[in-house]
Amino acid sequence: MNDLHRKQPFTAHRTASWSHDGYNRDWRILQPGDTIELADLEGPGAITHLWFAIDNDHGVTDPRFPRKAVLRMYWDNHADPSVDVPVGDFFGVGHGRVSSYTSALFDMSINPGEDRGAFNSWVTMPFAKRARIELENQSDSVVRIFYYVDWQRWKDFPEDSLYFQSEWRCEFPCEAVPLVEGKEGPNLDGDENYVILDAKGSGTYIGCNLSVDNRAGGWWGEGDDMIFVDGEAFPGSLHGTGSEDYFCHAWGMQANCYPYAGTSLFNHDHENWEGQWTMYRYHVPDPIPFSKSIRVTIEHGHDNHRSDHYSSTAYWYGSTPAGVSPLPACASRLPRD
The missing domain is CATH 2.60.120.1390 (Protein of unknown function DUF2961)
Structure with a gap:
């Protein structure tokens, strides 16, 4: 936060699930077995925030879906994912469950009495050439996702970046x-x-x-x-x-x-x-x-x-x-x- 008053050396961007037909249908649907691409970004740059809101089809019919849906991330055209984690566990809660909590890197905001809500990541994820994010539905139920992928486009990729x-x-x-x-x-x-x-x-x-x-x-x-x-x-x-x-x-x-x-x-x-x-x-x-x-x-x-x-x-x-x-x-x- 000490740098907020300074001129920023990047431009800010977002890839999201907003409905391109102009209607309020701002979600993506994954049938059982489906994999969808959430983002394909050209570097250099860094992902700075992820927001997911996930359920089944307008509700929760499979309360274990956070362990059955898999989040993957690929950096710089590498064939294998650098992130390969059940989506609920990635955002900080295991057992295929959800729970409201907050921390510096991840949080969940869950509606009382429901097994669904918002998942957030605040981890910086740099990439030199390309970043690709996908979600796979390994359950027997439909999965619905609303999402933001907020990222920065950098002028160059520092040599000491990890x-x-x-x-x-x-x-x-x-x-x-x-x-x-x-x-x-x-x-x-x-x-x-x-x-x-x-x-x-x-x-x-x-x-x-x-x-x-x-x-x-x-x-x-x-x-x-x-x-x-x-x-x-x-x-x-x-x-x-x-x-x-x-x-x-x-x-x-x-x-x-x-x-x-x-x-x-x-x-x-x-x-x-x-x-x-x-x-x-x-x-x-x-x-x-x-x-x-x-x-x-x-x-x-x-x-x-x-x-x-x-x-x-x-x-x-x-x-x-x-x-x-x-x-x-x-x-x-x-x-x-």
Whole structure:
């Protein structure tokens, strides 16, 4: 905001779903199996804001559609997507659910009593030559989307610019490390941790969201975060003290959403931490650069002794517009009833 009073070195543009026939039909329809292109932009430039409003056909008939619709982004004519994430998870809420929350990078504004509303991203996504965004409907229901893609056209592409990347992972369930004589053992290598991101090359890790479906009962936290930069050995240079601690909470999770950390999906009906949860941590004031590789992990319970269902979305910038890990098939990523 300190630069708003200065002359801006770009021009502002928008690609949107407005109805070109002049009527109030400002949406696009995706039949089951359809893929549509939301934007095809010529660089150099940067996407600065995404606004999506998504439902089925004038309502919600499939409440899991946020996990079944897939958002993909391609930079500079690369054949593989640099973003390949279920649309709800990309905007910060997992389990195929939606929830009103706000943060510095993403937010949702959901109508009370409805499973639909607005999704926003405020992440800067530079591109040198071309940016292409598409949405695929992998559900058995119609998906309807209203959207804005706000972007800047730059005069040139700075040599130190990085490319935004995002990928989704899951373990349903996490494999529990057996107790030793009924007690938790020590974790002295991190090998059995849940992996949020395992990326090669150089770049900057800027955060993640983590969705936990409590299947083991009781408090699901106490899993230390362990981040290994450039192939370093255990314990790594960034070693934390517990799940709620990494997400900047304490003594459990609170129903709070702050700019860089919070709980975007809080189970207000819980009695002992049961149910589904989504937390986020964005390293905006404290980004984590890497030169060769980065491995972002977290224990699922101390010493990985719990077998809950974990899924996550990682966000980072890379030096090239490379593809990310392929997204699992739709049936494999749906929450288990």
